[in-house]
Amino acid sequence: MSKITLTIRVQAQDFDLQSEIDALTAGRKDIGAVVTFTGLCRDEQGALSALELEHYPGMAEAEMRRIAELAIERFSLLGLTAVHRHGKILPGGNIVLVIAAAPHRQAAFDGASFMMDFLKTSAPFWKKEHGAGGTTGDWVAAKDADDKARDKWR
Amino acid sequence: MSKITLTIRVQAQDFDLQSEIDALTAGRKDIGAVVTFTGLCRDEQGALSALELEHYPGMAEAEMRRIAELAIERFSLLGLTAVHRHGKILPGGNIVLVIAAAPHRQAAFDGASFMMDFLKTSAPFWKKEHGAGGTTGDWVAAKDADDKARDKWR
Amino acid sequence: MTTKLVYFAWVRERIGKPEEEIALPADVVTVRDLLNHLKGLGEEYENALQYPEVIRVAINQEHVEHNEPIAGAREIGIFPPMTGG
Amino acid sequence: MTTKLVYFAWVRERIGKPEEEIALPADVVTVRDLLNHLKGLGEEYENALQYPEVIRVAINQEHVEHNEPIAGAREIGIFPPMTGG
Numbered sequence: 001m002s003k004i005t006l007t008i009r010v011q012a013q014d015f016d017l018q019s020e021i022d023a024l025t026a027g028r029k030d031i032g033a034v035v036t037f038t039g040l041c042r043d044e045q046g047a048l049s050a051l052e053l054e055h056y057p058g059m060a061e062a063e064m065r066r067i068a069e070l071a072i073e074r075f076s077l078l079g080l081t082a083v084h085r086h087g088k089i090l091p092g093g094n095i096v097l098v099i100a101a102a103p104h105r106q107a108a109f110d111g112a113s114f115m116m117d118f119l120k121t122s123a124p125f126w127k128k129e130h131g132a133g134g135t136t137g138d139w140v141a142a143k144d145a146d147d148k149a150r151d152k153w154r
Numbered sequence: 155m156s157k158i159t160l161t162i163r164v165q166a167q168d169f170d171l172q173s174e175i176d177a178l179t180a181g182r183k184d185i186g187a188v189v190t191f192t193g194l195c196r197d198e199q200g201a202l203s204a205l206e207l208e209h210y211p212g213m214a215e216a217e218m219r220r221i222a223e224l225a226i227e228r229f230s231l232l233g234l235t236a237v238h239r240h241g242k243i244l245p246g247g248n249i250v251l252v253i254a255a256a257p258h259r260q261a262a263f264d265g266a267s268f269m270m271d272f273l274k275t276s277a278p279f280w281k282k283e284h285g286a287g288g289t290t291g292d293w294v295a296a297k298d299a300d301d302k303a304r305d306k307w308r
Numbered sequence: 309m310t311t312k313l314v315y316f317a318w319v320r321e322r323i324g325k326p327e328e329e330i331a332l333p334a335d336v337v338t339v340r341d342l343l344n345h346l347k348g349l350g351e352e353y354e355n356a357l358q359y360p361e362v363i364r365v366a367i368n369q370e371h372v373e374h375n376e377p378i379a380g381a382r383e384i385g386i387f388p389p390m391t392g393g
Numbered sequence: 394m395t396t397k398l399v400y401f402a403w404v405r406e407r408i409g410k411p412e413e414e415i416a417l418p419a420d421v422v423t424v425r426d427l428l429n430h431l432k433g434l435g436e437e438y439e440n441a442l443q444y445p446e447v448i449r450v451a452i453n454q455e456h457v458e459h460n461e462p463i464a465g466a467r468e469i470g471i472f473p474p475m476t477g478g
Contacts, residue, residue, distance in 0.1 A: 017190070018172040025194065029245040032196040035189065035266070036171075039393055040179065042186040042257060053392065054317055056385055059369035060392075084392060091183040096393050103196065106303065109267050112189070116259055116393060122371065124385070125392020126317035139318045142389035149260065193478055207477065208402055210470055213454035214477075238477060250478050270478060276456065278470070279477020280402035293403045296474035 002030055004072055005079035005101075008064045010055055012087045015097050024079040024101050031078050033108040037098040037116050043091035048137075049130045050088045053095065056124035060084065067118040075111040077102050082115060084125060117149045156184055158226055159233035159255075162218045164209055166241045169251050178233040178255050185232050187262040191252040191270050197245035202291075203284045204242045207249065210278035214238065221272040229265040231256050236269060238279060271303045311378070313346075315356075316387035319363065322356035332378075339365045340374040342384065357386075364389060396463070398431075400441075401472035404448065407441035417463075424450045425459040427469065442471075449474060 005024055017036060025031050041051045068080045079101035089095055096119070100111030121142075129137035159178050171190060179185050195205045222234045233255035243249055250273070254265030275296075283291035310329040320326050336345045343360040346353045357363060365372055366385035378384060395414040405411050421430045428445045431438045442448060450457055451470035463469060 016172055017175060018170055021171060021192070025246070027246070029195075029197040029200075031246075032194055034192040034194065036192075037259065037263070038175070038188040038190075039259065040186055040188065041183075043183040044257075046183075055392070056314070056316055056366070056369070056387070059366055059385060062369055063371075092179070092181070092185075103198075105191065105193065105267075105270055109191070109263065113259075113263050120393035121390060123392050124316065124366070124387060124390055126388065127391045128317070139388065140391045142391050209477070210399070210401055210451070210454070210472070213451055213470060216454055217456075274478035275475060277477050278401065278451070278472060278475055280473065281476045282402070293473065294476045296476050 002078050003028075004077070005081075006065070006068055006072065007081040007083075008061050008068060009083045010057070010060050010064075010086055011083065012085060014085070014094055015083045017097065020081055020083065020097060020099055024081055024099055028078075030103065031101045032103045033105040034099060034101045035105075035108040035112040036100075037096075037112050038094055039096040039116075041089045041091050041093045041095055047132050048091055049132050049134065050090050051095070051140075052088050052128040052130060053084075053086045054126045054128065055084070055086045059124050063123045064119060067115060067122060070118070071100070071111045071114045074114065075100070075102065075107040077107060077111045080111060080115065082119065084119070084123065086125070088130070114153055117146070117153060120146045121150045156232055157182075158231070159235075160219070160222055160226065161233075161235040161237075162215050162222060163237045164211070164214050164218075164240055165237065166239060168239070168248055169237045171251065174235055174237065174251060174253055178235055178253055182232075184257060185255045186257045187259040188253060188255045189259070189262040189266040190254075191250075191266045192248055193250040193270075195243045195245050195247045195249055201286050202245055203286050203288065204244050205249070205294075206242050206282040206284060207238075207240045208280045208282065209238070209240045213278050217277045218273060221269060221276060224272070225254070225265045225269045228268065229254070229256065229261040231261060231265045234265060234269065236273065238273070238277065240279070242284070268307055271300070271307060274300045275304045311381055312383045314383060314385045316385065319356045319387050323352050337377055337379070338374065339367075339372060339376050339378060339384075342378055343374070343386075346386075362389060363387070396466055397468045399468060399470045401470065404441045404472050408437050422462055422464070423459065424452075424457060424461050424463060424469075427463055428459070428471075431471075447474060448472070
């Protein structure tokens with residue numbers, strides 16, 4: 001029986017990808033493929049001073065764990081890590097990290113992609129834009145494309 | 155016009171994921187998604203002492219660059235890094251790293267997956283297994299599954 | 309007996325508080341009944357819950373549909389569609 | 394005039410050298426002709442190129458099919474299917 005490593009965290013501070021991977025793979029010889037997804041704060045127009053990430057404490061972690069367990073089961077993953085930041089995040093900064101580990105590459109790619117598609121639509125986080133001029137902007141609207149990305153896994 | 159960062163390396167030494175990502179994303183605000191793939195040396199049965207990676211110097215880099223340029227074009231990537239190690243690699247050690255950066259997540263996932271599927275079947279690298287008892291084992295056979303994974307992109 | 313309600317994002321901003329304990333009438337049975345009841349509590353609730361079809365609800369920190377009964381809920385979360393990740 | 398041949402993995406091991414310069418007869422026109430010609434050079438070549446259909450060939454470090462003409466090749470690489478990644 002393979003050991004399955006599941007790590008879920010919601011935190012204000014930044015994360016370090018290599019140390020998160022090391023925590024998942026250290027001392028193991030059964031992992032052949034690790035896929036990571038990092039979501040960053042974009043600001044192509046220079047109109048943004050920061051994104052503010054609000055979350056539902058407790059439920060955010062519980063929902064991420066529920067999705068992670070589905071992904072582990074469906075793709076026979078050996079490990080899954082999901083870290084979501086909250087609070088103010090500057091353009092270029094990290095928002096979310098997902099790491100999926102598996103014996104082979106397709107399962108690792110699918111596991112990470114599935115986790116992100118469901119996290120986007122089900123985990124209780126909300127983004128608000130703060131304008132470059134110090135103005136408080138709008139809450140980001142949910143996208144139909146995200147629902148479609150999720151529904152392709154049915 | 156967005157700057158596109160393309161990095162291709164074949165090297166004996168290990169790589170550090172976070173610093174490779176930092177090199178790709180530093181100072182940019184147009185990247186919203188970074189997907190990485192790390193391929194590791196597996197040894198579930200404990201029968202392996204090391205994998206030995208042979209490559210065709212010059213052609214290996216050229217072929218990786220050719221595939222990377224196809225991926226950048228096809229998925230409108232903002233950056234792509236591919237690092238492949240050669241020489242002896244111990245079980246649990248890193249073999250290959252691919253990083254794809256894009257404005258949104260689907261392109262980053264597709265870019266990294268496409269790069270790996272073509273790298274596996276087209277880049278001139280060969281794996282030989284060294285047995286746990288000090289025996290020199292067989293060359294790893296090419297897999298039909300890898301050809302199929304590549305052909306799904308046609 | 310009271311129920312704890314927690315609000316997030318623009319629902320929280322429009323209602324003007326992050327949470328409250330309220331007593332619910334006996335005829336508030338489902339999530340849909342709850343949203344309609346809240347809409348009657350004042351302009352700020354009306355403004356927040358104007359389009360109940362877009363509002364998401366969690367009972368005891370699990371997503372539920374609008375036809376779910378709320379009996380036994382310790383905590384009910386009310387919020388817009390999620391936009392994390 | 395000679396052509397540089399480079400061998401990799403089990404093709405290299407069976408032929409017993411990583412590279413060589415050889416003079417090719419005028420009737421060796423395509424990659425397929427080359428593989429057949431090499432098979433006639435001795436047991437080690439016969440052993441390496443026994444199943445030419447699995448052998449991959451690159452001219453000047455680019456993959457080519459077996460019907461490709463070799464005229465103008467500075468370097469011809471001969472190797473098994475790739476197994477990197």
